[in-house]
Amino acid sequence: MKETNTHTITEVILKLEEEALERWENGDPDGYLELYAEDIVYFDPFFDEKLEGLDTMKAYYETIRGRIHADRYQIIQPVVQVSGTMAVLTYNLCSVSGEEVYRWNCTEVYRQGPSMKWKIIHSHWSFVKPGENR
Amino acid sequence: MKETNTHTITEVILKLEEEALERWENGDPDGYLELYAEDIVYFDPFFDEKLEGLDTMKAYYETIRGRIHADRYQIIQPVVQVSGTMAVLTYNLCSVSGEEVYRWNCTEVYRQGPSMKWKIIHSHWSFVKPGENR
Numbered sequence: 001m002k003e004t005n006t007h008t009i010t011e012v013i014l015k016l017e018e019e020a021l022e023r024w025e026n027g028d029p030d031g032y033l034e035l036y037a038e039d040i041v042y043f044d045p046f047f048d049e050k051l052e053g054l055d056t057m058k059a060y061y062e063t064i065r066g067r068i069h070a071d072r073y074q075i076i077q078p079v080v081q082v083s084g085t086m087a088v089l090t091y092n093l094c095s096v097s098g099e100e101v102y103r104w105n106c107t108e109v110y111r112q113g114p115s116m117k118w119k120i121i122h123s124h125w126s127f128v129k130p131g132e133n134r
Numbered sequence: 135m136k137e138t139n140t141h142t143i144t145e146v147i148l149k150l151e152e153e154a155l156e157r158w159e160n161g162d163p164d165g166y167l168e169l170y171a172e173d174i175v176y177f178d179p180f181f182d183e184k185l186e187g188l189d190t191m192k193a194y195y196e197t198i199r200g201r202i203h204a205d206r207y208q209i210i211q212p213v214v215q216v217s218g219t220m221a222v223l224t225y226n227l228c229s230v231s232g233e234e235v236y237r238w239n240c241t242e243v244y245r246q247g248p249s250m251k252w253k254i255i256h257s258h259w260s261f262v263k264p265g266e267n268r
């Protein structure tokens with residue numbers, strides 16, 4: 001039973017991420033903003049420190065709305081680790097836009113709230129081998 | 135009561151991390167290896183993809199044992215998000231070795247097992263602003 005449950009949660013988490021990423025890669029950050037919890041903690045390679053809170057994320061993503069476009073992208077070897085009300089999704093992402101190839105390490109920590117909805121409480125994006133990549 | 139519990143877990147997690155990091159910054163990876171769960175998933179900037187499993191981490195860390203030394207380091211603004219049997223620790227780390235300054239984004243996901251021990255099931259290390267940093 002536990003195995004079935006973990007299997008189902010894995011499918012749910014992957015679907016949520018795929019849907020948000022599909023919108024993201026077409027310039028629409030709202031998929032992720034709808035998934036982020038109020039207490040989201042966020043890392044990417046463009047800031048000196050982590051970002052904290054949904055309002056901070058909304059302000060950041062408004063600055064890049066419509067400016068991201070991938071011709072194609074691939075989620076590579078996703079893993080979901082489930083324990084109780086949390087699920088940790090990790091994967092590599094390869095995203096191609098024109099001549100540019102972006103290779104990412106990605107962590108998303110999902111938490112299931114009282115309404116049973118899964119929300120992202122932590123997101124960490126980093127470049128694969130940044131010395132070679134950028 | 136819940137708040138007190140969350141407060142206590144935060145202290146426990148921070149202490150575990152500080153102890154492992156203190157050993158790490160003096161060339162000893164065993165602090166982290168003792169904390170890693172069998173199903174650890176790991177990102178750092180030096181690999182094309184994530185590393186998976188405790189045996190993989192042991193093999194990797196043997197290659198750098200005794201080779202890391204920080205003159206001083208600082209954990210910056212740690213945050214712990216607790217939900218049930220999981221706790222997500224995020225912080226920035228500034229580590230100084232001679233003339234070199236390393237600035238990191240760090241994620242550690244801890245899971246409490248049946249024995250009540252907290253183990254790290256996911257670790258993600260990345261450089262702060264790698265284009266400027268390296």
